[in-house]
Amino acid sequence: MKLHGLEFPENLLYAPDYNLWLREEADASLTLGLSAYGCALYGQIFAFTPKRDGQHIDRDRSFGVVEFAKAASSARSPLSGVLLASNEEVVRRPALINQDCYGAGWLVRLQADDWPAARVGFLSGDEALAAFAERMRLAGFDPDAPGVQALQP
Incomplete structure (x- = not known):
């Protein structure tokens, strides 16, 4: 599935x-990763510093820090669990x-x-695309911005 040139398997x-x-x-x-839209928002990523393996991560709490351009952001977990x-x-x-x-x-x-209780809060297929489309609209995402083009395959 594609949205504004960005892949969503x-x-x-x-x-x-x-x-x-x-x-x-x-x-x-569960394996977690940054979506293509997340990559487009961050631009070139320069570092990822994860929390320690074995640590319990609460929902909405950081599992690591992503550094990009001249800033850094906590990567927050959408569910609770052990790293x-x-x-x-x-x-x-x-x-x-x-x-x-989505791979390496x-x-x-x-x-x-x-997981059975938490799973209902996650989206797939057309529902996921619609949710990302709305986030892009609200953020004024410009898929033609030079930094975004560099990330497209």
Whole structure:
């Protein structure tokens, strides 16, 4: 699925308010990463500093810090759980987030506290696209801005 030239794979769940995607793994853990829209908003990412593996992360609390251009932002978790692993390759090479946000550029893996209950709060397919479209509209997102074009495949 595409929106303003940005990819949103259909096989993922999304937390548009956090600009994150989630993937359910075979071991019942969740992989989280920055969506293409999140990448477009941040621009070139220079660093990702995750919290310590094994730490419990509460919903709306930071699981790490993303540094970009002349600023930094807390990456907030859309659900509570234990941080199982951080993507060490992204810590070493943060440009992977911009290059492959849905693949090699994933950020962290979590074990959710109550995934069946939390899952209903995440969007997929057309619902996710509509939510991102509304966020883009409200933010005055310009898909033709030079920094955004650089992130498009």
